[in-house]
Amino acid sequence: QSALTQPASVSGSPGQSITISCTGTSSDVGGYNYVSWYQQHPGKAPKLMIYDVSNRPSGVSNRFSGSKSGNTASLTISGLQAEDEADYYCSSYTSSTTPVFGGGTKLTVL
Amino acid sequence: QITLKESGPTLVKPTQTLTLTCTFSGFSLSTSGVGVGWIRQPPGKALEWLALIYWDDDKRYSPSLKSRLTITKDTSKNQVVLTMTNMDPVDTATYYCALHHLLNYNFDSWGQGTLVTVSS
Numbered sequence: 427q428s429a430l431t432q433p434a435s436v437s438g439s440p441g442q443s444i445t446i447s448c449t450g451t452s453s454d455v456g457g458y459n460y461v462s463w464y465q466q467h468p469g470k471a472p473k474l475m476i477y478d479v480s481n482r483p484s485g486v487s488n489r490f491s492g493s494k495s496g497n498t499a500s501l502t503i504s505g506l507q508a509e510d511e512a513d514y515y516c517s518s519y520t521s522s523t524t525p526v527f528g529g530g531t532k533l534t535v536l
Numbered sequence: 537q538i539t540l541k542e543s544g545p546t547l548v549k550p551t552q553t554l555t556l557t558c559t560f561s562g563f564s565l566s567t568s569g570v571g572v573g574w575i576r577q578p579p580g581k582a583l584e585w586l587a588l589i590y591w592d593d594d595k596r597y598s599p600s601l602k603s604r605l606t607i608t609k610d611t612s613k614n615q616v617v618l619t620m621t622n623m624d625p626v627d628t629a630t631y632y633c634a635l636h637h638l639l640n641y642n643f644d645s646w647g648q649g650t651l652v653t654v655s656s
Contacts, residue, residue, distance in 0.1 A: 477642040483644060517643075525573075528582070
């Protein structure tokens, strides 16, 4: 199973919105509504931000939202804040009944 | 409160076997739908899923590493153990364990991670 494809980096100014894409295949992202997103600050463990494509765990800001179209899932962060600067990873269930992660995206807040 | 903590050697030599233990609290690995997974991250690189074990002892392994991995659980001790054989310098990474929910297929709580360096 190959890693899901994410852009290496994205950037935005405070207050703006950004979107991070996560492209897979019909055997993972496109085939199931089990896409999750994780935020990782330097030196820290990942934190679940979105699950089941678009659901937010308790305590996660509603500035974070998720969606999916075909084989591509997306994470949108609105009202960008300095604290959002981090690495973001997507993950999906696969037809092999195993998970797969994306290559990660570094978000820079300008 | 859910906590997970990884423990094991910080340095292993090439060809040796790595044994990591995940000790957790705040949930039971005998609860239906619950699993514990291992994920690693080489320095400066992406997350890579390694293995999963479920409440019913069902196990899943990364296809690329399956021949080298074994995951087991001790429900009474609230521990999950991962062994990886024939370690190589490319296996140098921070190894995380995480709580997995089969229903939503996510890892919603993570340990702090432990850095394992493979070097002679």
